[in-house]
Amino acid sequence: MKKKRSRITRRSEQIEKFLQQIYNLLAPQICYCCLDRMPLTELLKTGDLKKDKLWEISRYLCPACIENLVILKDDICPKCGSPLRTTGCPHCTQTSFKFIAARSVFLFDERTRPLIHGLKYHQFLKIAPVLAAYAALYLENHWRWQKPDIIIPVPLHRVKLRERDFNQSAIIGRWLAQLTHIDYREDIIIRNRYTRTQTALDRKQRHQNVSGAFTLRDAEYLKDKCILILDDVFTTGSTCNAMAHLLRDNQITQVFVLTIARPS
Ligand SMILES: [Zn+2]
Ligand SMILES: [Zn+2]
Known part of the structure; x- marks a missing residue:
């Protein structure tokens, strides 16, 4: 038999x-x-989920493109993780960031853009665990601070969530939590305003657009915890900074940001 x-x-x-x-x-x-x-x-x-998911990148990018993925680990701004230029960090001179530090796994370029936009706009959900596996690897190898206690994804407003069906940062966040055994909560900071899409706004408008956009539901739970805010792309950092600001206002100071990618 x-x-x-x-x-x-x-x-x-x-x-x-x-x-x-x-x-x-x-x-x-x-x-x-x-x-x-x-x-x-x-x-x-x-049987090693992270390893298996890292391997899956080879289903979406050819060997040459995988080889050319840029991991943002060296020559970056110590505060916001932006690739450093000789003139200093343009982000930190213009914005007073309220998080301790922000890091991004990849440079947002022609290799990572189709993957991240695929997830965000075209339901390319299979890429989420792959990106999360790279984020887990980044935390393992290049994270200079304590291991975060809790991952909080940048929330979408419920109207936007209904339009798009899912929050790409939450999907990556859930996978990252599973791969790193870090707690995950998406109900603790909510988006209480339907903010305009940030793409067409300049830096100042972006900051105005998101200030006061979030509500913290359970400050007591987060007390003394090390928070990792997770998002897909760090552009000016205004969204993550608004969340960090809210946490700081509630005496939660151990706040870090991790995004999958950021433009130079
Ligand atoms: Zn290729
Ligand atoms: Zn900076």
Whole structure:
């Protein structure tokens, strides 16, 4: 019986592989960045979830594009994590950040943009655990502070949530919590105003747009905890800073920010 079942399993695996090959011929996998054709790599199942999810990047980017992913670990502003220029940090000279430090895993460039925008605007949900695995690796290797106690994603207003169906930062945040065994709460800071999309606003308008946009529901719970605010992209930092400001106003001072990417 055992022998029979294993033969059936083997057979079904062969069929699955065969169908996959046909599928590859008909619809080859394309690199999300350079659009090169690439073979579909098989999923890795080592039992180490983070390792398996890191491996999955090879299903979306070709080897050359993976090689050129820029991890923002060196030559960055110690405060906000912006890639450093000879003229200093343009963000920190213009904004007084209320978090202790912000870091981003990747440079937001032609390699990471299609992945992050894919998740945000085109329901590319499979990329969320992959990005979270990179964030987990970043915390492991390049985080200079204590391990955060709790991850809080930048919330979406409920109207926007209804429009988009999901909050991309929350999805990445949940995966990151699972991979790092850090607590996760998305109900503790809520967005109480429907803020305009930030894309078309300048720095000053962005800050005005988000100030007072959040409400802290349970300050007592966060007391003495080290908070990690999580977002997909750090642009001017105004959204994360508004949340950090609110926490500081409630005597919660151990506040850090981690985003998946940021432009130079
Ligand atoms: Zn490529
Ligand atoms: Zn800075």
